[in-house]
Amino acid sequence: MTHPASAPLQGREAVFPAPEFERRLDALRVRLAETGAEALLVTGPENIFWCTGRQTAGYFAFQALVLPASGAPVLLVRELERMSALTGTWIGDIRLWGDGTDPAQALAGIVRQMGIARLAVDRRGWFVSAEMSEHIASALSGVTLLDGSGMVEALRMVKSAPELAAIRKAAGYAQAGLSAAIEACGAGVSENEVAAEMMAAAIRAGSEAMAMEPLVSSGPRSGVPHATWRRRIMAAGDGVFLELAASHDRYHAALMRSVWIGTPPAEVQAMMDCADRALEAALAAIRPGAPCAAPHAAAQAVIDGAGYTAAFRKRIGYSMGAAFAPDWGEGAILSLFDGVTQPLAPGMVFHLPATLRSYGEFTVGASETVIVTETGAEVLSDLPRGITIR
Template sequence: MTPVFPADEYDRRLAALRATLKAQELDAVVVHTPENICYLSGHATPGYYTYQCLVVTAGGDVAVLTRQTETVNARATTHLERIVGFADSADPVQATADLLAELAPGATAVGLETRSWFLPPESYGRLSGLLESAGARVRPIDAALAAARLVKSPAEIEQIRAAARSTDAGMLAAAEAAVPGASERTVAAAAFQGMIASGSEYFGMEPFVASGPRAGTIHASWSDRVIGENEPVLLEMSATVGRYNAPLMHTVWTGELTGEAAEMAVACAAARDAALAHVVPGGSPAEAHAACRAAIAEAGLAHTYRKRSGYSVGIGFAPDWGEGHLLSLGETEEKRFARDMVVHVVPTLRIEGMAGIGLSATVLITEDGHEVLTSCPVGPGR
């Protein structure tokens, strides 16, 4: 295993963060979210369920702190010289404070993430207390970390393109397997095989396979249900390459849809296209969402749509492949689309206990529009 990118890619990211630290008069930052640690250092491990952090100082020092057994992963996935391990019997919060005191002695202001799932309240409180008792004010750094990841570099876009190719391979395999008489489990196995064989690592989230009435429930994944005639099979998945993701939702059916399911299929395609028309440099995610909802309402199906219309994608660890906290296609989003952002536009219409239809695209925002990165040549209707 080697780092995903050459050292100069990470050096550029760290230099930008240090400029932010100096602008905000912070002596150092301690990062706990796996995606942010990976973005800044390359460190990636399935063992992120235990304590780990990245310390970056305004003066130029950087170090990963992790379990001793995980230091092997850190050495393999980063270019960093400083990898610090703590014993399973040790207190990792105290180890963090000790490491910070060593790298940034006399620090008076330190940035911490306040919205990280991986720094729970008890740990945040103890770490803040230790830093403050040493004379350092604690300030949030979440917004700066989010802003750094939103626009992708050329090297990141290469990884996302590779993930998109693998997603497409998995989706094609699943779509071809989703025929009457096949079980959802068989379709899911085809998706796994297609993505893994074409280059995917472990996923940020498992594929979703739901047929007939089960597709009316959000995030319903595979079961032993056998696919019937004339019913939709909703598929959603994302391969992961270099920890970068490119999701695709697609719906296929054999035969002919009738009633509201047929109306939903037409409206969903129209909604996706309406949203995509706004996914251009300077465009508004909120307006893209409004256009998506308007197309669905025009079809008389507003009651089937109860969510945002998309989100940013990039680095992802389970339990999510998206970056919705960075940017979402929703009514309250104030950011604007910019070149080299990557977003998943994903309208999904559902009626509980009856059917679900979803048609999406992961797109790269270009200089004057966007490029669709994910697609499936099979369906929707066969």
């Protein structure tokens, strides 16, 4: 419980005012009512953050939010995390479990004290192991457990004005980092030096902790997806792949660009030109009401038409928003890909990485983080997209 003496500390570090979270919880209660459950159990760090503003580097320890269909929510955290929960949220009822005690039993005690007989469970809380899930179910014996998966994610798809403001700031930090990284590239420079300049510039610009490390790879390593810095020294003729997602109040925006040390071969330039056209086609296909598959189809048509189908084996984009390590995106919520019929709507945010690869040799392309508007897409960077020659 929050003690009266702690009241002045309540919400002191909160990312948004209390009404923003009250609005979110009210919207979630509407969805909860449709299930017939008396409460929703949320355990994923991103979903708990969206509901409460709760954030900490200690989210590896078990935490849970119990949101009743009516009444005040209860937040359960490790005892060491009490102060971060108090200062970072507006939740008035914070319960604790101590090291050496059983958090599942603490959770069960809360549920029973609240008189909850039918509990919807967010089964996508991926920081809870299968073993812990079974332990929680056992501790909640006698309580009917319903599937509450996807309720929070459905509300996270469209961002509020405060969320969009945070993402725009994060985009500025990302551009500062990418600009510094591009400037740092050159023959004789190590990947580590470039990564250091990238991160330093983004952090100086305002970025907080990033939910995933930046990607910096050069030469043949740049043709390996998701490879990142490993002390390699760049040399003439190397391609360099650079990608970063910076954050503001846990909201992320990503940006990716390509560099070549010297003059790129004709095939490299042709692939880069194709990637740029594919990105432009995808951006042009973003409009409210269009299915999420439409931008991907537009990009894929350009790539297929140029004969580079084998060089592009992925979706053209994924949702962005609040993120915790190890992923900077919301790709598990919404993708721009074949078969995704969810309509695009104003306030949705996506990262569109248009990359073409000669696997194990090089990668070229560019990306943008965009906000869906009433008329199309708001691109959040103005960094040139072509290959930068260094």
